[in-house]
Amino acid sequence: MSHNSFGHLFRVTTWGESHGPALGCVVDGCPSLIDITEEEIQHWMDRRKPGQNKYTTQRKEPDAVKILSGVFEGKTTGTPISLMIENVDQRSKDYGDIKDKYRPGHADFAYDTKYGIRDYRGGGRSSARETAARVAAGSIARKVLGDNVKIQGYLTQIGDRVIDRSRFDANEIENNPFWCPDPVMAEEWAEYLDGIRKAGSSVGAVIEVVASGVPAGLGAPIYGKLDSDLAGAMMTINAVKGVEIGEGFSAAALTGEDNADEMRAGNGSDPVFLSNHAGGILGGISTGQDIVVRFAVKPTSSILKTRATVDRDGNETEIITKGRHDPCVGIRAVPVGEAMMACVLADHLLRDRGQQPR
Numbered sequence: 001m002s003h004n005s006f007g008h009l010f011r012v013t014t015w016g017e018s019h020g021p022a023l024g025c026v027v028d029g030c031p032s033l034i035d036i037t038e039e040e041i042q043h044w045m046d047r048r049k050p051g052q053n054k055y056t057t058q059r060k061e062p063d064a065v066k067i068l069s070g071v072f073e074g075k076t077t078g079t080p081i082s083l084m085i086e087n088v089d090q091r092s093k094d095y096g097d098i099k100d101k102y103r104p105g106h107a108d109f110a111y112d113t114k115y116g117i118r119d120y121r122g123g124g125r126s127s128a129r130e131t132a133a134r135v136a137a138g139s140i141a142r143k144v145l146g147d148n149v150k151i152q153g154y155l156t157q158i159g160d161r162v163i164d165r166s167r168f169d170a171n172e173i174e175n176n177p178f179w180c181p182d183p184v185m186a187e188e189w190a191e192y193l194d195g196i197r198k199a200g201s202s203v204g205a206v207i208e209v210v211a212s213g214v215p216a217g218l219g220a221p222i223y224g225k226l227d228s229d230l231a232g233a234m235m236t237i238n239a240v241k242g243v244e245i246g247e248g249f250s251a252a253a254l255t256g257e258d259n260a261d262e263m264r265a266g267n268g269s270d271p272v273f274l275s276n277h278a279g280g281i282l283g284g285i286s287t288g289q290d291i292v293v294r295f296a297v298k299p300t301s302s303i304l305k306t307r308a309t310v311d312r313d314g315n316e317t318e319i320i321t322k323g324r325h326d327p328c329v330g331i332r333a334v335p336v337g338e339a340m341m342a343c344v345l346a347d348h349l350l351r352d353r354g355q356q357p358r
Contacts, residue, residue, distance in 0.1 A: 006233065009354070010144065010347035012137040016085075017119055018127030024084040025133040027140050029350065030070070032078030034143050041065045041083070044139040048132060048335040062088065065136050076140075083136045087129075100311045101319045105301030112312065128238040128329060131336040138339025141346035148213040151341050153334040154179045156294070158189050159196075159203035179334040197327040200304025204239075205330025208294045209337045211345060214280065216270060216288035217356065218348040225284025226291075226348055233340040234295040239329050242296040246279025261289075291345075295337060297330040 005013040009029045016023025042065055049063040063085055070081030099120040102108040107126040111118040118124065142151070154173045156163050163182035172183045180186040196203055219226030231243045244250075251259055254277070261278055263271040273289055280291035302321040309319045326332065 006236065007343060007347040009350040010141060010343065012134070012343055014130055014133040014137070016087075016130065016133065017124040018087075018122035018129040019119070019124075020087060022084050022086045023130060023133050024068075024082065025137045027070070027081040027083070027137050029347075030076050030078070030081055030140055030144060031350070032076050034076040035074055036067075036071055036076055036140065036143055037074055038065055038067055040143075041067075041136055041139040044135050044142075044335065044339070045085070045132065048135045048332055063132055081140060083133070085132050085136065098319055098321065100313075101317060102309050102311070103301060103319060103321055104307045104309055105298070126238070128332070131238065131333075131339075134237075134343070135335050135339045138335075138342040141339070141342035144346040145342060145349060149211060149345065150213055151209065151211045151338045151345075153207055153209040153338040153341075154181050155189075155205055155330060155334065156208050157206035158328055158330065159192065159205075161185060161188055161192055162206075178331055193327055202300035202303050202325070202327050202329075204299045205297050205328050205333070206294055207297065207330055207333055207337050208292065209334075209341050210293075211280075211291040211341055214286050214288070214291055214345060215349075216286055218345065218352050219281065219285040220351075220355075221284050224351075225281075226286055226344070227279070227281045227284060229344050229348070230281075230291070230293055230341065233344045234293060234337060237295070237297075237333060237336050237340065239297045239300070239333070240295050241298050244294050245281060246292055247277045248279075248294060251277065286348075291341075293337070293341065295333075297333050300326050300329045 004015065005011055007029070011028045012025055014023070014025045045063045045065055066084045068082040068084055070077055070079050106123060108118060108120070111126060122129065152170070152173065155178050158178065163180065163185045167182045167184055169181055169183065172186065173179050173181050176186040178186055178189050180189060227245045230245065234240055234243045247254065247259065259277050261276060262274040264274065266272040270288055273287065276289045276292065278287070279293065280287055280289040302325040304320060304322070306318050306320050309317060311317055
């Protein structure tokens, strides 16, 4: 299996499976002399790890990260940084009854068709457990970007329940288990998801990730577009079925006058934009405004409901997926989306340094 790496100058390769002994990543291309510690990486890992509340899978993984290479005396050396996260709470027996059945909505059939073999224990490489390695890589990317670049993700929708933007409060994002900036909707989501969880079902979600402080000029026209790489990166996250930047699909309902981000002279050389329908990117190149990306996550496919399926021999059968699963996988996708934003921006920042005499 190839295609386990992404990025150009800041390049990340992830490895490992959901129920293997460990998983991790190798980050290549990180500049030298950047301060980094396991404790700093762990801060971001703790935001993603499972079992923190009743609205996520109850698999208890500490997600303790170990730096194996690329760091000496607390500084990056410019060589590949290898990070490892051990799996300690696998329950492979939960999947014994369905090892020959294809779970609807999962990658089981597609993987078996392509490779002739699949790891039925939680999905192997197709499991969202792999995203722990991305969050580890994203912590390195944040250090490359520096303190001026801030990346914040949050949920804007769970199922058909959408936040009220008039109540948006960034200070609320870290105060509830849903990364919700709307305190009223956070309470509604809690009651709503309780019902979904007790019914053994699941729902999808929409996540918004905003990067502020990104310098203008990152990206390149045509095949090196920043928005193209961001969209591609978000689509690699498990269960993501749609990505939009700025107004996204809503732009189709706007007029040219409404959609245009008008400009006025600023105090320096850069203009001041009067709106940000473009999501901080024009012609594939950052404008210096906030970069705004949203992605939609489908309902968790593993549910305690009987579903029709077939087995490896083509026989019709039924299946019910036991084990520990998220009633809304979108909740833990927030730190993953932040990490992918950080990795793409770090890659484009390094690419820009190599292209421009500034």
